[in-house]
Amino acid sequence: MARRSWIAQAARIAWKDLHIEGRSREVVYTMGFMAALVVLVFSFAFISGQEDAVGPDAVAGILWVAVLFSGTVALSRTFDRERESEAIRSLLLSPVPRSAIYAGKLAATAAIMLLVELLLAPLLTALFSAAIWPHALWLGLLLLLGTIGFASVGVIFSAALLRARSRDALLGALLFPIVIPVLLAASRATAYLLDPTAPDLDPALFWTRFLAALDVVFVVVGLWSFEPVVMGE
Amino acid sequence: MSDRVLRLVNVGKTFGRHRALADVSLAFVPGEVAAVLGPNGAGKSTLLGLLSTLAQPSQGRITLGDAELSRRSPLRASIGYVGHEPGVYGDLSARQNLRLFASLYGLANAELRIAEMLARVGLDGVPREAAARTFSRGMLQRLALARALLPAPEILLFDEPGSALDPAGAAWLAGELQREREAGRLVVLVTHDLAATAAIATHIVVLRRGRVAYDETCGGYSADEVRAIYEEATRGKA
Numbered sequence: 001m002a003r004r005s006w007i008a009q010a011a012r013i014a015w016k017d018l019h020i021e022g023r024s025r026e027v028v029y030t031m032g033f034m035a036a037l038v039v040l041v042f043s044f045a046f047i048s049g050q051e052d053a054v055g056p057d058a059v060a061g062i063l064w065v066a067v068l069f070s071g072t073v074a075l076s077r078t079f080d081r082e083r084e085s086e087a088i089r090s091l092l093l094s095p096v097p098r099s100a101i102y103a104g105k106l107a108a109t110a111a112i113m114l115l116v117e118l119l120l121a122p123l124l125t126a127l128f129s130a131a132i133w134p135h136a137l138w139l140g141l142l143l144l145l146g147t148i149g150f151a152s153v154g155v156i157f158s159a160a161l162l163r164a165r166s167r168d169a170l171l172g173a174l175l176f177p178i179v180i181p182v183l184l185a186a187s188r189a190t191a192y193l194l195d196p197t198a199p200d201l202d203p204a205l206f207w208t209r210f211l212a213a214l215d216v217v218f219v220v221v222g223l224w225s226f227e228p229v230v231m232g233e
Numbered sequence: 234m235s236d237r238v239l240r241l242v243n244v245g246k247t248f249g250r251h252r253a254l255a256d257v258s259l260a261f262v263p264g265e266v267a268a269v270l271g272p273n274g275a276g277k278s279t280l281l282g283l284l285s286t287l288a289q290p291s292q293g294r295i296t297l298g299d300a301e302l303s304r305r306s307p308l309r310a311s312i313g314y315v316g317h318e319p320g321v322y323g324d325l326s327a328r329q330n331l332r333l334f335a336s337l338y339g340l341a342n343a344e345l346r347i348a349e350m351l352a353r354v355g356l357d358g359v360p361r362e363a364a365a366r367t368f369s370r371g372m373l374q375r376l377a378l379a380r381a382l383l384p385a386p387e388i389l390l391f392d393e394p395g396s397a398l399d400p401a402g403a404a405w406l407a408g409e410l411q412r413e414r415e416a417g418r419l420v421v422l423v424t425h426d427l428a429a430t431a432a433i434a435t436h437i438v439v440l441r442r443g444r445v446a447y448d449e450t451c452g453g454y455s456a457d458e459v460r461a462i463y464e465e466a467t468r469g470k471a
Contacts, residue, residue, distance in 0.1 A: 004339045012336050020324040085365075085373075086318035090380060092287060094337040095310035231287070231304060 006103075009096045013104025014111070020081060021112060027077050031116045035070035036123060038062070043127040056194035059130045064187040066120055067146065068176070071113050075154035076171055078109050079162050088162065092230065102155060102226035106219070109151045110144075117143050135193040138204070142193070145211045146186035152218040153178050159230045182218075185211040237298030238262050239284070239388060239419060244293035246279050246443075253279040254443045257293070261436065263387070265450065266410055266420040268430040270463055271440035277423040280440065281392050284421060285314050297387070310338060313381030316392040319373040320380065323366030327356050327376050330365060331383055338384040350379040354409075371402040378409060389413055391422035395429060407433050427463055431456040439466035 004012075021027055042062045046054045082088035091101060121139075124130045132139055157174050161167035189207035192198050239261040246254040254276045261267050269277050282288035283295060286302055286309040295302040302308055314320070321330045331350060335343035351357040354375035359368075365376060374397065381389060391410070395403040403426075410420050410433050424430060430437065435452035438445060439462065447466035454462075 004336070009337060012333070016322070016325075016333055019329075020322065024324060081322055081324060084323055086316060086320045087322050089285075089287065089314060089316060089318075090320035090334065091337075093285060093309055093312060093314055094334065095307060095339070096337050227305075 006097060006100050010100040010103035010107065013091075013096070013101055014107040017081070017105065017108035018111060021108075027074050027112055028115060030077075031070040031073045031112070032119060034073050035066040035116055035120050038066040038069050039120065039123050039127060047127070054128045056130070057191045059124060059128045059194055060187045060190035062128070063120065063124055063190060064146065064183050067113070067117060067143075067150070067186075068179075068183060070116055071147070071150050071154065072172055072175065074109055074112055074116075075151065075158045075175070076168050078105055078155055078158040083162060088230075098227035098230060099223045101230070102159075102222055105155050105159075106148070106151055106222065109155060110147050113147045113151060114143065117147065131194055131196050134196070135201075135204075138208070139190065139193055142186055142189050142208060142211065145208065145215055146182060149182035149186070149211060149215045149218055150179050152215065152222045153182075156222050156225060156229055159226060162230065182211065182214055185214060236263055237387065239302075239421075240296050241283075242294050242296070244283065244290045244295060246276070246283060246288065247291045252443055254283070254290075254440075257440075257443075257445055259438060259445065259448060261388075261419050261421060262450075263419045264414060264417045265435045266414045266422065266433050267436035267438060268434035269421065269423045269438045269440060270425070270427070270430065270459075270466075271446075272467055274442075275440040275467075276443040277440055278392060279443075281314075281390050281421070281423050284388070285309075285312055285390055310384060311387040313384070313386035313389045314392075315374070315377045315381045315390070315394055317396065319365070319377035321365050321373070321376055324364055326362055326364060327351060327359055327368075327379070328361060330376065331379060334380055334383055340384060346383060350383055353382075354379045355405075370397045371399065374398055374402065374406070378406070382413075387418065389418055389420045391420065391424075393424055394422060395424070395426055403429065427459045428456045430454070431459040434459075437462060439463055441467050 039062060046058060082091060121132055125132055154175055157171055161170055164170055185207045189204045189211065192201060192204035241257055241259045244254060244257045269280060271277050283290055286304045286306065289304055297308050300308055325333065328347060328351065331347040332343065335347060340346055356372065356375055356379065365373065368376065395406055398406060407429060413420050431454045434454065436450040437447065439447035447462055
């Protein structure tokens with residue numbers, strides 16, 4: 001047998017998930033619906049007919065709440081296909097390092113979340129006149145970092161709850177407290193970037209760096225803890 | 234095929250305060266079909282879980298040749314497992330499933346091997362894009378066997394392999410097990426089917442309350458002999 005690199009194996013796992021999702025589109029549609037619903041509910045609550053009634057702080061909050069809820073939908077399905085027919089057993093018996101399985105799952109989940117987030121941005125612009133274009137690349141980086149931070153923890157909990165009966169209810173209860181720092185950093189940085197009157201962007205830079213540091217910590221802990229978690233040690 | 238012996242030495246497994254296996258010492262040699270029998274709760278599936286490396290013994294050690302068989306061991310690639318569930322992705326076709334696992338095992342000449350496996354299990358005529366979730370139980374079991382055999386493992390583990398198969402499917406599976414044994418592979422199967430055991434087993438292990446109640450290698454058992462062995466062992470007299 002030819003040995004394949006860790007990255008190639010992780011990429012194979014991710015590609016498998018994306019291929020299946022590309023065929024079924026179950027998760028993307030459900031997430032998209034959830035994200036749009038969250039944004040619409042907030043728009044009914046906040047928009048009272050006055051122009052610019054919603055400030056950047058609120059828009060940033062709405063964006064990340066939508067990411068939180070729609071991302072939880074994605075995470076609740078992360079291991080569904082492994083649970084059906086016990087494919088997880090075949091995966092764990094293969095010579096693929098368990099950390100590569102984690103990395104592949106994380107990459108696929110983050111990619112699906114980012115796809116939905118790409119659709120969220122125009123919706124926020126249309127409904128709240130959010131100024132996303134002046135710092136579009138930076139906002140894109142924030143979405144990437146926030147999504148990785150959120151998904152890195154979520155994949156671990158999703159694996160831990162693989163065989164739990166009430167996993168959907170437990171996932172949110174376990175995940176949300178842990179990802180508060182990610183959401184806090186992401187929403188603060190986003191609020192500064194969306195504020196056209198902000199005197200400087202130093203606070204946004206600070207929160208972006210903080211978010212990147214959180215990502216490093218969460219991904220390293222995820223890579224290290226996935227094996228004992230998924231094997232039920 | 235390798236001539237490495239799969240050996241369990243004083244193996245025990247506990248789940249919290251429940252002792253599933255205690256002081257189990259067994260040796261399985263290549264080229265045998267070992268049937269692990271026992272009533273429900275005797276520890277058969279726990280034993281198979283330990284042999285598959287997906288569970289770790291609480292006591293004792295399991296070795297394959299001179300190497301320790303543990304969950305981090307690369308030896309797990311030498312083990313093929315067919316369980317109650319087929320262990321494949323329902324959203325992928327048979328070929329896509331095998332392609333995925335061939336890739337994860339880093340198999341050379343994967344397409345050739347996949348075609349060979351599909352032909353062997355009789356799934357080569359299935360439409361290429363048909364998702365596995367549309368397969369019958371028997372077809373899934375065939376796909377599971379193809380997936381397990383794909384990397385040419387040294388050891389094949391089966392957990393109730395014929396439980397959901399019709400008589401023709403069960404006969405086909407027995408033929409495949411026989412073929413693997415003749416190829417020099419070690420086949421360990423957990424089963425309740427005493428008649429099937431008599432037909433194919435060359436080594437019988439009976440577990441009772443987590444302990445080995447019977448362990449003999451001879452082969453050529455009749456169904457009545459297997460039944461007598463089983464009843465005596467599970468009454469605790471063996």
